[in-house]
Amino acid sequence: MPSFEEKQRRKAAMNxxxxxxxxxxxxxxxxxxxxxxxxxxxxxQLLSQQGCDDTLRFTEQFATDNHIEFHLMKQWLAKYGGYCDCEALANVEDSFKDL
Structure with a gap:
């Protein structure tokens, strides 16, 4: 069984x-x-009203409206499994909501 110090060291490493x-x-x-x-x-909001068409059309509009480079958003979303707007919400938001 690990000592108290070892448990503390492991906890610090995990943190x-x-x-x-x-x-x-x-x-x-x-x-x-x-x-x-x-x-x-x-x-x-938009997906609950209009549903997903398997594209990033809402994402592209958000990027345009907020002066964000869409290709950077698209790459970032793809890294976390967001290949369309509904996947961005379902997959990517979970990876970032605890930040």
């Missing part, structure tokens, strides 16, 4: 890994965190 992962995900955002939160709210 460091979590913080590093968080910092990396924040750095990957193609927009400020607050804007990303607004983006996911925007998608949620």
């Amino acid at each position: 460091q890994l979590i913080e590093t992962s968080r910092a990396v995900r924040l750095a990957e955002l193609p927009m400020p965190k607050e804007k990303a939160d607004s983006y996911f709210d925007y998608l949620d």
Whole structure:
């Protein structure tokens, strides 16, 4: 059984890994965190009203309206499984809501 010191060391190492992962995900955002939160709210609203057409049309409109480079958003979303607007909301938001 690990000693108290070993448990504390492991806990500190785990916390460091979590913080590093968080910092990396924040750095990957193609927009400020607050804007990303607004983006996911925007998608949620539009998708509940109009549904998904298997494209990133709402994402592209958001990028245009907010002066964000769409190709950067598209690359970022694809990395986390967001190949259309509904996948962006379902897959990508979960990876970033805890930041």
